[in-house]
Amino acid sequence: MNLKSLSGADPLAHDETRRQLLEAAGGVFAEVGFRNATVREICRRAGANVAAVNYHFGDKETLYAEVLRHSQQRAFEKYPPLMGVPADAPPEEKLRAFVRSFLLRIFDDGSITWFGKMMSREMVEPTGALDALVAERLQPMADLLRGLVAEILDCSPDDEKVRLSCFSVVSQCVFYHHCRTMITRLFPEQRLDASVVEQLAGHIARFSLAAMKHLPDLKTPRSKPVLAARRRR
Amino acid sequence: MNLKSLSGADPLAHDETRRQLLEAAGGVFAEVGFRNATVREICRRAGANVAAVNYHFGDKETLYAEVLRHSQQRAFEKYPPLMGVPADAPPEEKLRAFVRSFLLRIFDDGSITWFGKMMSREMVEPTGALDALVAERLQPMADLLRGLVAEILDCSPDDEKVRLSCFSVVSQCVFYHHCRTMITRLFPEQRLDASVVEQLAGHIARFSLAAMKHLPDLKTPRSKPVLAARRRR
Amino acid sequence: MNLKSLSGADPLAHDETRRQLLEAAGGVFAEVGFRNATVREICRRAGANVAAVNYHFGDKETLYAEVLRHSQQRAFEKYPPLMGVPADAPPEEKLRAFVRSFLLRIFDDGSITWFGKMMSREMVEPTGALDALVAERLQPMADLLRGLVAEILDCSPDDEKVRLSCFSVVSQCVFYHHCRTMITRLFPEQRLDASVVEQLAGHIARFSLAAMKHLPDLKTPRSKPVLAARRRR
Amino acid sequence: MNLKSLSGADPLAHDETRRQLLEAAGGVFAEVGFRNATVREICRRAGANVAAVNYHFGDKETLYAEVLRHSQQRAFEKYPPLMGVPADAPPEEKLRAFVRSFLLRIFDDGSITWFGKMMSREMVEPTGALDALVAERLQPMADLLRGLVAEILDCSPDDEKVRLSCFSVVSQCVFYHHCRTMITRLFPEQRLDASVVEQLAGHIARFSLAAMKHLPDLKTPRSKPVLAARRRR
DNA sequence: AATGAATGAGCCTTCATTCAT
DNA sequence: GATGAATGAAGGCTCATTCAT
Numbered sequence: 003m004n005l006k007s008l009s010g011a012d013p014l015a016h017d018e019t020r021r022q023l024l025e026a027a028g029g030v031f032a033e034v035g036f037r038n039a040t041v042r043e044i045c046r047r048a049g050a051n052v053a054a055v056n057y058h059f060g061d062k063e064t065l066y067a068e069v070l071r072h073s074q075q076r077a078f079e080k081y082p083p084l085m086g087v088p089a090d091a092p093p094e095e096k097l098r099a100f101v102r103s104f105l106l107r108i109f110d111d112g113s114i115t116w117f118g119k120m121m122s123r124e125m126v127e128p129t130g131a132l133d134a135l136v137a138e139r140l141q142p143m144a145d146l147l148r149g150l151v152a153e154i155l156d157c158s159p160d161d162e163k164v165r166l167s168c169f170s171v172v173s174q175c176v177f178y179h180h181c182r183t184m185i186t187r188l189f190p191e192q193r194l195d196a197s198v199v200e201q202l203a204g205h206i207a208r209f210s211l212a213a214m215k216h217l218p219d220l221k222t223p224r225s226k227p228v229l230a231a232r233r234r235r
Numbered sequence: 236m237n238l239k240s241l242s243g244a245d246p247l248a249h250d251e252t253r254r255q256l257l258e259a260a261g262g263v264f265a266e267v268g269f270r271n272a273t274v275r276e277i278c279r280r281a282g283a284n285v286a287a288v289n290y291h292f293g294d295k296e297t298l299y300a301e302v303l304r305h306s307q308q309r310a311f312e313k314y315p316p317l318m319g320v321p322a323d324a325p326p327e328e329k330l331r332a333f334v335r336s337f338l339l340r341i342f343d344d345g346s347i348t349w350f351g352k353m354m355s356r357e358m359v360e361p362t363g364a365l366d367a368l369v370a371e372r373l374q375p376m377a378d379l380l381r382g383l384v385a386e387i388l389d390c391s392p393d394d395e396k397v398r399l400s401c402f403s404v405v406s407q408c409v410f411y412h413h414c415r416t417m418i419t420r421l422f423p424e425q426r427l428d429a430s431v432v433e434q435l436a437g438h439i440a441r442f443s444l445a446a447m448k449h450l451p452d453l454k455t456p457r458s459k460p461v462l463a464a465r466r467r468r
Numbered sequence: 469m470n471l472k473s474l475s476g477a478d479p480l481a482h483d484e485t486r487r488q489l490l491e492a493a494g495g496v497f498a499e500v501g502f503r504n505a506t507v508r509e510i511c512r513r514a515g516a517n518v519a520a521v522n523y524h525f526g527d528k529e530t531l532y533a534e535v536l537r538h539s540q541q542r543a544f545e546k547y548p549p550l551m552g553v554p555a556d557a558p559p560e561e562k563l564r565a566f567v568r569s570f571l572l573r574i575f576d577d578g579s580i581t582w583f584g585k586m587m588s589r590e591m592v593e594p595t596g597a598l599d600a601l602v603a604e605r606l607q608p609m610a611d612l613l614r615g616l617v618a619e620i621l622d623c624s625p626d627d628e629k630v631r632l633s634c635f636s637v638v639s640q641c642v643f644y645h646h647c648r649t650m651i652t653r654l655f656p657e658q659r660l661d662a663s664v665v666e667q668l669a670g671h672i673a674r675f676s677l678a679a680m681k682h683l684p685d686l687k688t689p690r691s692k693p694v695l696a697a698r699r700r701r
Numbered sequence: 702m703n704l705k706s707l708s709g710a711d712p713l714a715h716d717e718t719r720r721q722l723l724e725a726a727g728g729v730f731a732e733v734g735f736r737n738a739t740v741r742e743i744c745r746r747a748g749a750n751v752a753a754v755n756y757h758f759g760d761k762e763t764l765y766a767e768v769l770r771h772s773q774q775r776a777f778e779k780y781p782p783l784m785g786v787p788a789d790a791p792p793e794e795k796l797r798a799f800v801r802s803f804l805l806r807i808f809d810d811g812s813i814t815w816f817g818k819m820m821s822r823e824m825v826e827p828t829g830a831l832d833a834l835v836a837e838r839l840q841p842m843a844d845l846l847r848g849l850v851a852e853i854l855d856c857s858p859d860d861e862k863v864r865l866s867c868f869s870v871v872s873q874c875v876f877y878h879h880c881r882t883m884i885t886r887l888f889p890e891q892r893l894d895a896s897v898v899e900q901l902a903g904h905i906a907r908f909s910l911a912a913m914k915h916l917p918d919l920k921t922p923r924s925k926p927v928l929a930a931r932r933r934r
Numbered sequence: 935a936a937t938g939a940a941t942g943a944g945c946c947t948t949c950a951t952t953c954a955t
Numbered sequence: 956g957a958t959g960a961a962t963g964a965a966g967g968c969t970c971a972t973t974c975a976t
Contacts, residue, residue: 177410671869740971
């Protein structure tokens with residue numbers, strides 16, 4: 003560590019600049035998205051030269067992927083999907099933890115929100131960076147949820163009911179960053195910051211559990227005319 | 236074909252070009268978003284001149300607003316929020332219709348999907364065009380839903396429970412276009428086209444109604460005290 | 469032609485700008501080569517905007533190919549390989565014409581010299597544009613020369629002697645643009661402009677014809693010891 | 702490997718790095734030319750730091766000049782213009798040696814080819830480095846050739862016939878690196894490596910000697926009147 | 935003596951917009 | 956009324972060079 007003076011420039015400065023670029027890029031990408039973000043603005047915020055991005059990351063796209071990876075890692079380190087709930091806890095409690103951690107990741111103050119915002123954009127306009135993320139982080143999370151829901155509904159994880167209920171649970175969570183804009187316009191009385199996480203998480207968990215506990219048992223869940231006809235039999 | 240242009244003005248050709256620009260722009264904006272869309276590509280698809288957009292609409296942004304307004308109008312004409320359910324039908328049936336019309340707007344084959352796709356993008360990156368849309372179309376829809384949910388839950392439309400339940404219902408609907416990308420990656424077995432509307436609408440309505448019918452009655456709906464209480468057991 | 473006023477901008481202006489860009493680009497590419505040439509400089513010389521190259525040709529590379537094609541065409545239209553020598557003329561006379569036209573192409577005052585200079589650069593650092601040129605123009609020329617030389621040497625066009633003699637003839641021609649720089653440094657008394665074409669062409673034709681008429685007949689054309697042995701005979 | 706750098710200066714390491722830079726730069730300059738070569742690539746190949754070029758040579762251009770000087774020296778040490786032919790040998794034999802050494806310098810496997818390739822580029826796009834080279838090495842070579850040719854033609858070295866014949870001889874040699882690209886395209890059957898030196902040298906010497914021995918004696922060697930006159934014969 | 939992080943000028947390209955016709 | 960040639964600002968990226976260490 004003290005040898006650095008022997009070998010020319012300061013490697014710490016290198017990492018520091020790199021970190022500041024990641025930081026600045028996180029903000030810019032979250033605010034305006036990949037395409038709208040300019041390398042110039044990122045470098046300006048990082049207090050670095052226009053060429054810094056290319057020097058440290060090769061190109062804008064690689065920087066983006068790095069930011070996404072970085073913020074995802076921090077988000078899941080700080081708020082793991084089950085939030086420390088013991089392994090033998092009942093599935094209902096695990097589901098509550100799942101929902102809560104999801105919202106905490108969305109509403110966290112600070113650089114972790116980048117993750118949520120960048121993910122929102124990835125949904126609408128996926129970049130190559132999404133695939134790696136899906137494989138290593140999102141797929142396991144989806145499988146976890148599927149297992150919990152199957153247990154609560156007491157049926158196979160491959161049951162259609164399970165899949166659709168997973169969608170119902172997750173949709174209520176992601177709603178708060180996908181539709182933030184719309185919520186504040188249509189329901190100005192709804193606050194949207196870290197202070198409401200428990201309120202929202204509580205509602206989503208209660209709503210979903212109540213639904214799953216009392217979901218009517220359908221034999222043939224498809225299309226109405228058919229339902230009517232078949233029901234008569 | 237356009238020899239008429241030789242003999243002075245032709246108001247029909249004028250309107251026709253304008254219509255084709257709207258049509259072409261709808262496709263392009265839905266596919267790649269506002270920023271990524273190029274005026275050149277839109278004009279090319281419309282079979283019009285590069286300058287046509289500026290001539291007919293002033294600038295790219297105005298064209299965008301016009302497309303949004305236009306496609307919204309068509310979407311709600313074809314699929315009104317209550318889908319012709321009689322005014323004296325029970326709120327549960329109205330809710331089913333509401334959800335179904337929502338999904339039909341999303342999954343409609345043809346130019347109406349533009350509306351859904353453009354709305355997805357508006358959520359993430361609102362343009363000025365959103366505000367007019369909210370005032371004239373979305374606010375009434377939100378109020379309608381709020382009323383239905385209040386009736387089902389049997390409490391005041393201003394109750395927090397109502398608001399959060401509205402979010403729960405809507406979130407399950409919008410999920411299918413916001414998260415389309417993610418769904419197809421994580422649940423490849425889930426089809427996502429017009430053929431699944433009844434399946435999804437059925438599930439969302441059942442799920443939401445079951446939830447609302449059995450939502451536990453909380454005095455203190457927020458926060459940890461509740462969790463703490465459970466823990467004591 | 470008079471209808472143009474009906475359809476907006478002036479198409480003649482389009483072609484004129486295009487022509488000026490070709491003209492300007494010819495000069496710049498010939499002077500400094502493809503890589504060193506800047507689009508800015510080309511546009512500046514053409515009195516056009518920086519974006520003009522991209523507008524008219526798509527990109528720098530296409531412009532380059534176009535310039536090469538254009539100047540090649542002009543060069544061979546003005547100075548065809550046989551220069552109008554009658555088809556039944558003796559091969560010696562045709563060879564003279566061939567050499568003369570080659571040098572005229574090199575030393576022509578004006579935009580045709582671009583061709584020569586650009587070709588010199590292509591030899592050292594070929595771009596993709598070269599292949600098309602070879603196929604459509606240079607290969608026929610090579611075949612023509614091969615035929616002439618075979619006739620003069622009175623043997624098969626596939627004979628090695630023919631091929632090497634072709635090289636000898638052509639090399640003496642191309643020398644004057646490949647090595648112009650060196651010639652003016654080492655032999656400052658040698659003028660190098662259009663006025664010396666006849667002098668040089670005369671020499672090259674005489675030199676080459678004398679050589680071919682008296683080329684010793686070799687059985688085994690390799691390696692010195694053999695030469696030494698032959699000398700003794 | 703370089704722990705010595707920890708204990709102060711090491712003049713050997715200094716020279717070694719310098720040598721490796723020259724070596725690496727030779728390869729790069731020969732392959733892609735001065736402009737296309739990047740300092741980074743040269744340093745990478747030399748296993749040295751990005752700043753090494755500037756540190757050891759001041760700038761890229763000086764490095765280039767140094768490489769040219771260096772490779773020229775090696776080329777002429779290994780293949781001197783007369784290749785050890787005795788001073789009293791007949792001029793014809795000296796000419797053969799001259800041609801052969803020229804081709805050997807071009808086709809040598811290894812770092813000597815750099816010289817040829819760099820020279821090709823210098824012809825087309827001379828840098829400042831050329832002048833020094835001309836003065837100290839190329840001028841003497843030109844004078845040597847001029848003397849040989851004058852002797853063979855039996856006239857004054859200042860005679861135009863001598864000068865033009867020098868061009869004829871040299872042009873046939875340089876052809877094989879200037880036009881390598883074109884030769885392989887138009888005459889794919891022609892091999893171009895060290896193994897063909899004797900074949901080519903033999904042809905060039907025979908061709909040129911035959912030509913010079915039988916060059917017609919012209920009184921007025923320029924311009925068409927002569928051609929007309931000849932035609933009358 | 936030697937390093938490597940950082941720079942800034944400059945390149946090609948894209949695109950919404952303008953304006954004479 | 957409508958065109959399309961032309962614009963200029965801006966974007967991503969490259970590269971020789973510098974300078975503190």
